[in-house]
Amino acid sequence: MNPQISIVVPVYKVEEDFLRNCIERILEQTYSDIELILVDDGSPDQCGEICDEYALTDKRIRVIHQINRGVSLARNTGIKNACGNWILFVDADDWLEKDACEVLALAAQKYKDCDIIQFRAYQNYAVNEKKLDTSIKSNYIYSSESIDDMLFVYRNGMQTPNFRKQSIAVATSYFVWDKMYKRKFLRENGLEFPPGIKISEDKLFYLNCLLKFNNMVLIDDFLYHYRANELSATHKYAEDFDDNRMRLLEVLGNVAAIMDHKIEEMQKKHSDIIERDLMDFAVVAASGVIVNKYYHKASPLSPLGRWKASDQYLKNTFIDKSIHSINFHELTNKNKLRVGFMKLKLYGLLAVSSRLNRRGGGRTLSKK
Template structure:
């Protein structure tokens, strides 16, 4: 069984070597690595090419800067493996990752991830295996709303599933993994979990909590709604789509509360509320069961027009991360 590893690379000269080498030392050796340079303006491309010169399992592609989602899609065009593994260029994987994966035959395999600091010390454990006994429908709904992390690197998908159903990453600046994750699970017949921590990511300043966008998930939620309409699953998942739309609004409300002074905040939160009411499908309920507690709390406050309370809570506790 061959494994295809796709790594989008953008200005990663300081850490791409560690990422590549963590794959080269895998105890399972039948893999193909596709490095996609996404218009880097540092030495990333040259470093990638140097590794490719001495290891014929490594292939380098280059494109004008288009974002991580587009870079992963580019890599998919050259993938030959049975399974597709995604790794971010500033992260690294355990040497046993691929060997554990080689023991699986399921359509989608989720992995356990640990967040580490610059010294490699564990800051947070993010184990998807805690959901291994959850019904697939509940698991997918919780991922649709973001209650369970999407994360392209958190799962491995059979190439056959991706190609057969034309599953690709979206071009959103934030949340480009959401539709990919939903489609991968939706079209899968079987899923599994690797319980030993296999992936380690460095906490980065460009994470969702640091991205300077008032509404990072709003367009993603609408894109997910469009996807369910397209594949005929909307009637079944409309309540969860409503929940994701509300979650996106809750994330936005929190950001507005923190980033704007009172008068400007009031204008923007009023506009957000009007937009939210327009986006929600009144013919269906809101699936609160598959929303995070934080999103549910702020979402209900937003629907109740408790704008001052949202501002007070968000500015004092920063509930939404």
């Protein structure tokens, strides 16, 4: 008989204490009808051996070793091998509340017609934690047959949080680890994480889920602990960061077009709402490329080379259109500065202001 919940944990270069804590918190769940799939993504350290060690102690654990192919394909391996009725993704340095699976199993019974069950999460720092916000209504079933529901969930997933004063999205809107997915829903719709997209792959996965879902719900229970990591991939130097961001924007452009078409069919009039939300994302993504690649301290470019590379990147038709279509009055003060520096081609000042803002308390929520 299939377990009720499959928990998929991609494992790659995780601190031993974090990995052990993650696994042990899952094994200590008050609800036992689970399976734990540990996907060792070719980790070059002792992570694979640690996974095997735990598998010897609990028959609910399956360890899959594969060559390093990235977190997206590691999660896809988990989806393909999962036997549970529901699939839950956990990052290897995070952990669950001890009753998380029990609460989710009860929710699965209550909301049996839902394809996605979302829940609440904590963000944990070294010495404290905070409750992460959400813009989703609690215990309300969002339906793909409602124009208002569709507009809200589409925009909540596509928008950049806190870019505009009237933003409805928050930082966790499209994360993968605060949601449980019906396995049948994922399998029947061929929903997987996108290979070749190294950053924001969870955003694209979630948006593709929104194109196919029938019903989804948020339960107002804090079940997940996200370990904050300010050394995220978006802040590390990566040679292909700019190309990766451009590929993501191209794919998201196709998704936005499909979403706007669905909205048009439902409201019987033209819609470019989701495309405009994507344009905001494009501006923020482009500024991230400038700050975290061209003006990164590890960049081999000369000062003039950094400026030229930044200027060339912003000449992309969609990014240029996005920057110059923005109404300053609709932006938060921080983003007025961001867009102003980009329009004036003051890329060095953009990088400096971004780093000052980060030191002043701005924290990333992405570990990818």
